[in-house]
Amino acid sequence: MTESKTAGAPESKPASKSKYDYTNGPMPLEINLSWCKACNLCIALCPKQVFEPDRDGKPVQVRPDDCTQCTICWVHCPDFAITSNYK
Amino acid sequence: MATVTKQKSDVVLDYLRPGKKFPSVWCPGCGNGIVMGALIRAIDKLGWDRDNIAMVSGIGCSSRLPIYLDVHTLHSTHGRALPFATGIKFAKPGMKVIVVTGDGDALAIGGNHFIHACRRNIDITAILINNNIYGMTGGQGSPTTPAEKISTTTPFGNVEKQFDPCQLAIGAGASYVARTTVYHTPHMEKMLLAALEHKGFSLVEAVSNCHTYFGRLNRQGDAVAMLNLFKENSVMKGKASKMTDEELKGKWVLGTLHEHEATEFCDEYQKLVDAQMSKRG
């Protein structure tokens, strides 16, 4: 979330694995918590472990900088609760 | 951006029927929603006019899919989606007709309609969401419940053999037949796209998870575990052709399994009408 996004982040990140600028732009994804049923698919299938579940089991983007916009989470979300801010 | 093959992530939202209550009635993690997303993205890629699309279904969890879409929809009776769809296509041959059906809906009560739609090669795309069980009514065995598997009607293991929906469709005359799974979403989109573009009867079997019944009764775990099973036990057609029957046991062979060109039912009927009319002068 915001802490991990800004904590100690240098002005220009040298080895960002992503070509997306999440530091200056919005978070990688938009999550519609009122549609999310906490099925865990996005959390488990993300190859970059971007998410951790909140206490209801719904995804929180805790490692946004690792998101490569690979699309896996949102094409597997059975409830259309994830959209990308970049795609 | 050079991402032509990737769809915008909010395309799906654009096709949801206004006024419908979301989230859907499906259990958390049910594959029906994954199929719905892939289907919408495939339709969107084709750029079809929504007013020219009719989606038809019967009864079942999977058969609830069309009701969420902002196209013409007909939620019909159990097993009878294909006859209703045939009527629509026959009356309006210019319309794109898509059927969404379950393994019970298509192959048990609707089995007869299924083989005859294939035989006629009518230009309809059928998406058979195969979760190997009756989900809606609480987990009874279906014609695709594999041997030895548990359902509420086969509590000690199924003694019957299962239908392979794809082989059944090929044998009955369908001119495009493909299989995919809810784990393989980009592949699913590709198969759906090809099926929708195909002229004639096309079937896409989408192997899907009913973790609520099939998964629980057979100790296959939750939605995530079942999707991982689909990943581990699927083989693409090319690779499968080099494997023995023994090696392929219990595996899903994915890809376009069959495709042939054949005359289409509505076209042939129109030709007959035209010929008879011209004879009468």
Ligand SMILES: Cc1ncc(C[n+]2csc(CCOP(=O)(O)OP(=O)(O)O)c2C)c(N)n1
């Ligand atoms: C004529 C008739 N017989 C039986 C039923 C009860 N029924 C409703 S859905 C269903 C089976 C659904 O199974 P499937 O088509 O595999 O769909 P799923 O729910 O698994 O997606 C049955 C037997 C019915 N609605 N109508």
Ligand code: SF4
């Ligand atoms: S787009 Fe890919 S990398 Fe980013 S959160 Fe989703 S699954 Fe993970």
Ligand code: SF4
């Ligand atoms: S896949 Fe969708 S419904 Fe499932 S936990 Fe993630 S956001 Fe929620």
Ligand code: SF4
């Ligand atoms: S009962 Fe099975 S098929 Fe029906 S919504 Fe639940 S998981 Fe999906």
